[in-house]
Each structure stands twice: as C-alpha cells, then as structure tokens.
Amino acid sequence: MASNNGAKQPLLEVRDLHVVVAGTNTEILKGVDLTVNLGEVHAIMGPNGSGKSTLVNVIAGRPDYEVTSGEVLLHGQDVLAMLPEVRAREGMFLAFQYPLELPGVRPWQFLKAAVDAVRKHRGETEVSAREFDQMYKAAAIEMGLKPELAKRAMNEGFSGGEKKRNEMVQLALLNPKLALLDETDSGLDIDALKTVAEAVNNRRGPERSILLVTHYQRLLNYIKPDFVHVLVSGRIAVSGGPELAHELESKGYDWVKETAAAG
Amino acid sequence: MTSPKVISRKTSSKDLDQDYRWGFVTDIESETAPKGLSEDVVRFISQKKEEPEWLLEWRLKAYRHFLTIQDKEPDWAMIKYPKIDLQDMHYYSAPKKQGDGPKSMDEVDPELIAAFDKLGIPIQEQKKLAGVVEEEGEPGEEDGVRPPGAPSQVAVDAVFDSVSVATTYQKMLEEHGVVFCSVSEAVKRVPEIVKKYLGSVVPYTDNYYAALNSAVFSDGSFVYIPKGVRCPIELMTYFRINTLDSGQFERTLIIAEDSSYVSYLEGCTAPMRKSHQLHAAVVELVALDNAEIKYSTLQNWYPGDKEGKGGVYNFVTKRGKCQGVNSKISWTQVETGSAITWKYPSVILQGDNSIGEFYSVALVNNHQQADTGTKMIHIGKNTKSTIVAKGISAGKGQSTYRGLVQILPTAENATNFTQCDSLLVGDKCGAHTVPYIEVRNPTARMEHEASTSKVSDDQLFYCQQRGLDQEEAHYVIINGFCRGIFKELPFEFAMEASQLLKVSLEGTVG
Numbered sequence: 001m002a003s004n005n006g007a008k009q010p011l012l013e014v015r016d017l018h019v020v021v022a023g024t025n026t027e028i029l030k031g032v033d034l035t036v037n038l039g040e041v042h043a044i045m046g047p048n049g050s051g052k053s054t055l056v057n058v059i060a061g062r063p064d065y066e067v068t069s070g071e072v073l074l075h076g077q078d079v080l081a082m083l084p085e086v087r088a089r090e091g092m093f094l095a096f097q098y099p100l101e102l103p104g105v106r107p108w109q110f111l112k113a114a115v116d117a118v119r120k121h122r123g124e125t126e127v128s129a130r131e132f133d134q135m136y137k138a139a140a141i142e143m144g145l146k147p148e149l150a151k152r153a154m155n156e157g158f159s160g161g162e163k164k165r166n167e168m169v170q171l172a173l174l175n176p177k178l179a180l181l182d183e184t185d186s187g188l189d190i191d192a193l194k195t196v197a198e199a200v201n202n203r204r205g206p207e208r209s210i211l212l213v214t215h216y217q218r219l220l221n222y223i224k225p226d227f228v229h230v231l232v233s234g235r236i237a238v239s240g241g242p243e244l245a246h247e248l249e250s251k252g253y254d255w256v257k258e259t260a261a262a263g
Numbered sequence: 264m265t266s267p268k269v270i271s272r273k274t275s276s277k278d279l280d281q282d283y284r285w286g287f288v289t290d291i292e293s294e295t296a297p298k299g300l301s302e303d304v305v306r307f308i309s310q311k312k313e314e315p316e317w318l319l320e321w322r323l324k325a326y327r328h329f330l331t332i333q334d335k336e337p338d339w340a341m342i343k344y345p346k347i348d349l350q351d352m353h354y355y356s357a358p359k360k361q362g363d364g365p366k367s368m369d370e371v372d373p374e375l376i377a378a379f380d381k382l383g384i385p386i387q388e389q390k391k392l393a394g395v396v397e398e399e400g401e402p403g404e405e406d407g408v409r410p411p412g413a414p415s416q417v418a419v420d421a422v423f424d425s426v427s428v429a430t431t432y433q434k435m436l437e438e439h440g441v442v443f444c445s446v447s448e449a450v451k452r453v454p455e456i457v458k459k460y461l462g463s464v465v466p467y468t469d470n471y472y473a474a475l476n477s478a479v480f481s482d483g484s485f486v487y488i489p490k491g492v493r494c495p496i497e498l499m500t501y502f503r504i505n506t507l508d509s510g511q512f513e514r515t516l517i518i519a520e521d522s523s524y525v526s527y528l529e530g531c532t533a534p535m536r537k538s539h540q541l542h543a544a545v546v547e548l549v550a551l552d553n554a555e556i557k558y559s560t561l562q563n564w565y566p567g568d569k570e571g572k573g574g575v576y577n578f579v580t581k582r583g584k585c586q587g588v589n590s591k592i593s594w595t596q597v598e599t600g601s602a603i604t605w606k607y608p609s610v611i612l613q614g615d616n617s618i619g620e621f622y623s624v625a626l627v628n629n630h631q632q633a634d635t636g637t638k639m640i641h642i643g644k645n646t647k648s649t650i651v652a653k654g655i656s657a658g659k660g661q662s663t664y665r666g667l668v669q670i671l672p673t674a675e676n677a678t679n680f681t682q683c684d685s686l687l688v689g690d691k692c693g694a695h696t697v698p699y700i701e702v703r704n705p706t707a708r709m710e711h712e713a714s715t716s717k718v719s720d721d722q723l724f725y726c727q728q729r730g731l732d733q734e735e736a737h738y739v740i741i742n743g744f745c746r747g748i749f750k751e752l753p754f755e756f757a758m759e760a761s762q763l764l765k766v767s768l769e770g771t772v773g
Binding site: 154 | 719720721722724725726727728729730731732733735739740742743744745746747
C-alpha cells in the first residue's frame with residue numbers, strides 16, 4: 001500500500017550499497033537496493049548475521065562501518081556525506097537495539113537539547129522549558145515509562161523494556177520523517193510490545209516512513225508493514241507484501257536461502 | 264568599613280588567546296616591590312601594610328625557616344615543570360591609590376561586569392568592586408538593588424594581585440557581627456583573633472610553599488562568624504592575578520564560632536601571560552563546636568596555551584580544622600584552570616562527631632597537569648569523612664588523585680567513604696589514582712570505590728544520532744559525570760561551573 005494512488009515520493013533510497021566493518025575487508029552488505037516512499041512502512045527480516053542491523057546503522061551513520069560503494073539518499077540528498085547529527089536533524093531517527101547508558105545525564109535535559117538541536121537546524125526557536133515539560137510528560141505516559149525514571153540518568157539502571165520504551169519516548173519527541181527501528185521488539189514482554197507497536201502505528205501517516213528491522217514475525221502481528229524484505233548474506237533475497245512474513249513464519253529462513261540460491 | 268579604593272582599569276586586547284575568555288589585562292597603576300626574595304622584601308611588605316610588630320616577627324620566622332628548606336621543593340607529586348626562580352618575581356604589587364578611577368560603569372571592563380552579573384552582584388556593589396569613583400551619598404549604596412532574576416545575595420571581596428580592593432555588603436554583615444574583610448584590615452580591626460588563629464591550622468613549618476606564603480603573603484580574605492550566627496548571605500572572594508611576573512601569595516582565614524554557619528565561595532582568574540605565574544596561597548578554616556563551614560572554589564587561573572606555554576602554577580595549601588564537637592567542614596572545588604595544580608584541601612577531624620567532606624572536579628586539557636586530592640585526618644570519636652573526586656583528562660592532560668585517609672588510635676568508630684572516578688577524553692591523556700589509607704583503630708569503617716572510563720564512541724554516536732554534535736555530546740557526557748559534585752555548589756556557581764567546563768573543552772574534540 002503506497003501513500004496514495006498518485007505519484008509515489010521516495011524518502012529513502014538505497015542504491016547498490018556495499019559495506020565493510022571499518023578497517024577490515026569483511027563485507028557485510030553486498031549490494032543492497034531499497035526504496036522507501038513517504039508514508040510507507042517497510043520491515044527488514046532475516047536470519048542472524050544477515051546484515052539487517054548493519055543496514056539501519058549505516059543509514060544513521062554509525063562510525064563502526066565503512067561504505068565501500070553505493071549511495072544512500074534522503075529526499076534526494078546524499079546522506080553518506082552528512083555527519084550523523086546532521087542526518088538526525090534532517091529527520092532521521094534510529095531506535096537503538098542496545099540503547100546506551102549516559103551516567104549522570106538526566107533524560108529531561110538530554111532530550112530537550114536534542115529537540116532544540118533539531119529545531120535550531122530548521123531555523124526554529126528553542127522549545128520553552130514549560131512546553132517541553134508537557135511534551136515530555138505526554139510522551140512518557142504514552143510509552144508507559146514511569147515518571148520517576150526521568151529523575152535518573154539516561155538509561156542508567158533501566159530494565160531492557162524500560163530502555164526500549166525510553167527509545168519510543170525519544171521517537172515521539174523528535175518526531176522524525178524517517179524512523180529506523182533496530183530490533184525494537186527484542187527483549188520485550190507482550191505488554192511492552194503492544195505499547196511499542198501502538199506508538200509506531202500512531203505515527204504512521206503520509207509524512208512519515210518507518211523502516212523496522214526484526215528477527216521475528218511477532219512484531220508484525222501488531223505493526224502491519226506495507227512491504228517485507230528478507231535480507232540474506234548481505235543482499236535482499238526476496239521482497240513482498242505482509243503475507244511474506246507469514247510465509248517465513250511457517251517455512252523458516254532456510255526456505256528463502258534455498259529460493260535465493262536457486263534464483 | 265572598607266572605603267572603595269580607587270583603581271583605573273582598561274582592557275588591553277593584544278596578546279589575547281581567544282580561547283581564554285578571562286584573559287583581559289587590567290591596566291592599573293600599581294606599586295610594586297623590586298624582583299626577588301629577601302628579608303628586606305619581607306620587611307617592605309609588612310611596612311607597606313602597616314603591620315604590628317608581632318606579625319612582622321612571624322613573617323621573619325617563616326622566612327628564616329624557609330631559608331633552611333629552600334632547596335627542598337616538594338617533588339613527590341606527579342607533575343613536571345622547570346625549576347621556579349624565586350628571585351625572578353615580584354612579591355608585592357598593589358594598586359596605587361589615585362583620584363581618577365572610572366567615572367561610571369561604562370568605563371569598566373565589560374568582562375568584569377559580566378562576571379559579576381553572573382554572580383548576581385547588584386550594580387551598586389559592582390561599582391565598588393570595579394573601583395568606580397562616585398559622589399558621596401549615592402542612594403542605595405549599602406543595600407544595593409539586585410538585578411532581576413539574581414537568585415540570591417553574595418557579598419564579594421575582590422583581590423587583585425594579592426590586595427583586597429573592596430568588600431561589599433559591609434553594613435548588613437556588621438549587623439550580624441560578621442567580619443568579612445581583607446586580612447590586612449582584620450589585623451587592624453580584630454588583631455587578637457588573627458593572632459590566635461593565623462598559622463594555627465597550617466603552620467609556617469608545614470611545607471615549602473606554606474613557609475614561603477607565610478613570609479610574603481600580601482593579602483587575602485578574612486571571615487569571622489560569631490557564636491550562633493548563620494551568615495545571612497554567601498561570602499565570596501574574587502581573586503585575580505594581574506601584574507606581570509608577580510607571584511600571588513594570598514592568605515585566607517575563616518573562623519566559625521560555636522553553632523555558626525557560613526558558605527564561602529572563591530573564584531579565580533588571571534590574564535594570559537607567556538611566562539608562568541606562581542600562585543601559592545594558604546587557606547585556613549577553623550570550625551568550633553557545632554559550627555559548619557562550606558567552602559566552594561571555582562578555579563580558572565589561566566591554563567597556558569595549546570602548546571603549554573604560560574599559565575599559572577597553582578601550589579596551594581588548604582586545610583580546615585574541625586576543632587569543636589559536631590563541627591563540619593565541606594570543601595567543594597571545580598578546577599579547570601592553571602597549568603599545574605598542586606592542592607589537597609584537607610580536614611583535621613579533631614572534635615568528636617565532626618564531619619569532613621571533599622567534593623572535587625578537576626579537568627585537565629592540552630598540557631595541563633593536576634595533582635590534587637585531600638587528606639582526612641580522623642582524631643575524634645565518631646568522626647566521618649566523605650571524599651568524591653572526579654577527574655577529567657582531555658588533550659594531553661594528566662590528572663592525578665592523591666588522597667590520604669588517616670584514622671588515629673583515638674578515633675573510635677570513624678568512618679570514611681571514598682569514591683574516585685576518572686574520565687578520559689581521547690587517547691593522549693592520562694588519569695592516575697594514588698590513595699593512601701592508614702588505619703590505627705580497629706573500629707574504623709572504610710569504603711573505597713574507584714573507576715576509570717572513557718567517553719565511548721557508542722555513547723558519542725548515540726548523542727549524535729539525537730542531533731548533538733561531537734562537542735555538545737562530550738559536554739553532555741562530562742556534565743553528567745560531574746553531576747554529583749555540581750549539586751554541592753550554590754546554584755549560581757553550579758551554572759558557572761558547568762559553563763566553565765564547556766569553555767575549557769572547546770576545540771579539543773571533533
């Protein structure tokens with residue numbers, strides 16, 4: 001399902017992307033092609049080690065990887081030439097698989113600085129403390145994050161589920177054009193999974209695209225993607241609609257591997 | 264009451280390093296002793312200050328003691344520097360009194376005004392500090408109208424080149440019986456108290472720099488809080504080294520009588536000089552029964568340039584004595600300046616149930632070196648000490664925590680908690696921890712925690728992914744690292760400290 005019946009507007013374009021682990025010859029992505037149009041939700045699935053997390057991290061600019069060839073465009077602009085913070089300010093958000101702890105850094109101050117950085121980039125004024133306070137509280141309530149966690153340091157001493165919910169709070173506050181969700185479902189109990197899925201669904205719309213990476217079909221019961229891609233050994237082996245996820249569930253990744261090898 | 268002494272001041276912008284915002288040179292006509300250290304110089308200083316005979320004698324004793332140890336400069340600290348030529352500096356430099364000071368605040372250095380504004384010092388008080396000459400009888404001179412938003416009142420004593428130029432809020436303090444003035448003035452106003460306590464915590468025989476300071480100290484701040492008085496406002500001394508090639512040897516003495524309380528702040532800046540300047544101060548605190556002294560420092564002496572040229576050598580002896588029962592002394596320091604920092608604010612826990620605290624952030628960048636920490640000497644029963652030291656090393660900076668916790672046989676049930684954390688920024692800096700623990704009473708309880716961490720690439724990427732650039736990301740992470748210390752500072756000072764960290768880190772990352 002595209003954003004509408006008219007001309008599709010590409011938000012993210014990945015062209016023949018080749019990536020190695022920085023400073024090595026170990027190639028992880030071996031020519032990935034992908035187009036995500038505005039308003040679409042895409043799911044990247046694949047077995048462990050297929051490169052699906054690498055893909056979203058490279059798009060966000062993680063320094064552990066090196067792009068050897070290919071291109072990534074956001075709204076037609078060369079993403080690979082941008083610093084990670086510029087990509088963020090341009091509307092890209094990565095929900096981390098393993099959110100980092102920032103000892104002593106209060107979430108409130110940290111996220112206000114982040115929101116202000118994005119606003120400044122857009123030529124807008126800083127958000128007032130009062131306004132941000134309301135935004136922050138609303139987001140924390142929506143994501144089911146206990147208010148007392150705001151008094152602690154960023155992700156410090158948070159449970160796995162709390163960290164993921166905290167990532168969703170940031171998604172809500174930063175209001176990105178492109179949300180990259182890296183295995184956001186891993187380590188979540190069913191209640192947390194539902195909250196996260198609902199939060200993502202609430203943010204679907206013609207002005208936003210979502211690219212989510214998941215190992216299991218479980219998350220896709222709650223977030224219905226427009227497209228599913230299966231990444232095997234650094235390449236997209238097969239793409240299809242939401243039904244592909246169900247097929248994978250019943251047949252397993254070996255079926256895709258065999259199909260890819262036969263193809 | 265101190266009459267505002269008159270000084271004229273201009274900003275000279277030449278030679279200024281953009282990175283050091285406090286680098287203005289104040290063009291003051293000063294009266295300076297010839298270079299070199301001698302008995303004559305000691306006598307000259309004492310005479311200039313119109314000191315009584317006992318004080319001159321004390322200085323001379325200190326000087327004679329210094330002569331016996333002058334080849335024994337302490338060498339145990341983890342710092343490197345060329346030998347300091349004590350004959351190649353001035354030991355006294357005072358602003359000359361003259362009638363043509365600035366006529367209005369427009370003529371005063373804007374940096375100075377900005378510094379005072381940050382501290383919430385009312386404009387009338389600022390005029391005094393800046394030496395503005397005004398007609399007599401200006402309304403509101405004593406009460407001072409606070410600028411909007413200034414969170415609290417601070418009485419300030421400004422010390423330029425070891426000489427106190429003005430102390431504010433005298434009237435209000437006098438009503439409470441609080442004495443807050445320069446040491447020289449205290450010698451005249453309350454000679455018995457000065458005589459009783461000067462050198463009682465840091466005797467001139469204590470160490471090389473203490474001996475030197477005792478011989479040639481030119482001024483500093485004096486505080487006396489009478490019995491049962493809670494000092495109504497924060498007291499602050501703003502120190503500034505100005506004259507070229509001058510050493511700064513100020514002496515601070517704070518006495519808190521029974522059941523009194525005082526919060527004292529000191530801020531330090533120095534202009535940029537290509538050569539090194541020596542700063543060897545002595546600070547003595549005495550807390551009697553149930554008294555509490557909270558002493559906060561923001562040290563931002565000129566750290567030298569990126570190649571390590573110039574900068575202040577900060578060799579300071581700070582010590583407090585919890586003399587009375589249930590007394591408390593708390594040191595909080597944020598050290599971002601100086602080429603070399605050598606300082607160990609300590610507490611002697613003599614009174615039973617007394618408490619000593621040391622909270623420290625020391626940041627070194629470029630070629631700065633800091634060897635700093637504390638000593639907690641437990642003598643009384645049930646004495647308790649807390650040490651939280653945070654060291655941040657960036658650039659080629661070297662930071663050492665050196666601390667001693669000593670539990671003497673008399674100190675039944677003494678407890679100590681020590682936490683030393685080091686944070687490294689980049690891979691050319693160093694952090695070292697040298698804790699000494701001596702326990703001579705089996706009832707003591709000691710806890711020691713230490714950690715060393717590096718700002719990780721993953722943490723940086725996380726911050727960058729949220730839109731912060733590398734410099735902002737470092738600032739956020741380092742600020743978080745220091746949070747436990749900043750909360751010990753008075754609010755305005757905490758803001759200032761955080762800002763200082765930011766400025767000190769500029770240009771080192773990314």
